[in-house]
Amino acid sequence: MTQSTRGVNPRRVAPELRVASVGAVDPSPKPAPAKADRVSAVLPADTGDDAPLVSMVLPTLNEELIDASLQRLTRHLLRIEGRRFEILLVDDSAEDRRQALRECVSSYAHLAPRVEMRVIEGWRRGKGHAVKLGARSARGEVVFVIDADLPVSLDHIDAFLSLFDDDANDMVIGARPLTRDFSRPVRLALSRVLALLVQAVIFQRATLFDTQCGFKAFRGATLRSLAEKQTVDGGMYDVEYLYVAALEERRVVRVPVLPEPETRPSKINVLKCIYTDPLALLRIKARGVRGLYGRRPARSS
Secondary structure, eight states: OOOOGTTTOHHHHHHOEEEEOOOOOOOOOOOOTTOOOOOOOOOOOOOOOOOOEEEEEEESOOOTTHHHHHHHHHHHHHSTTEEEEEEEEEEOOOOOHHHHHHHHHHTTTTGGGTEEEEEEOSSSSOOHHHHHHHHHOOSSEEEEEOOTTBBBBTHHHHHHHHHSSSTTEEEEEEEEOTOOOOOOOOHHHHHHHHHHHHHIIIISSOOOOOOOOOEEEHHHHHHHHHHHHHHOOOOTEEEEEHHHHTTTTTTEEEEEEOOOOOOOOOOOOOHHHHHHHHHHHHHHHHHHHTTTOOOOOOOOH
């Protein structure tokens, strides 16, 4: 044994992510909702308080079109039978925008108890930190983490939920086509470079390409456990979750998804990401190799 490898667990150096791939969901096209319509107060058949609760965590930052997103999302959730939902908007906006968001959310109060909605005040430390706050507050048996512009067809919600019927599945992640359109060539280049860095530095194998899709779901206990070990406040929190999942031998299901057309400019600060994201990846890897993420907690019976 050489001095350089003594005492280092090889699984920490190159953990193998347990990824299962399933077929793509093919959502049928639906007409756009009428512009002036608000979600009706006439709800589907009653769902009891003992129905399984599903949480939706949406990080928000100065979202001018959030009402349109919430209308789309609540319309879809009300069509899903046998579930209750909570929507947690973790907001990093300036105070005037935050107040406008609170007023918007209050207009959906009539949807309770089928769909409950609340605003959590973010600490303005980054998207990853907002997700962490949402994970700590989420009460659902299954928790979705979704970008506020709803980047993929909402029919994927139903498909993702069905995958948690298998007790072995801990996470379900969306995987977008490699050939998808990007609004700026710089974003395309950054996406490709980051994907290669994740493969080379974190997993040291071609495990995943798209780790940044803003549409993921977790078993509630899994997400809360990952969030407690989370150290990344920025956009690389997804990679940290997947790396810890690999170290803990959790099962991740990968589902091909088709992105929706972008409805707002990207919130990504490309220049900032160029130097912060690689540093975050190196810190994640260093913590893993040193064993600082600890052991997987025992699953409660």
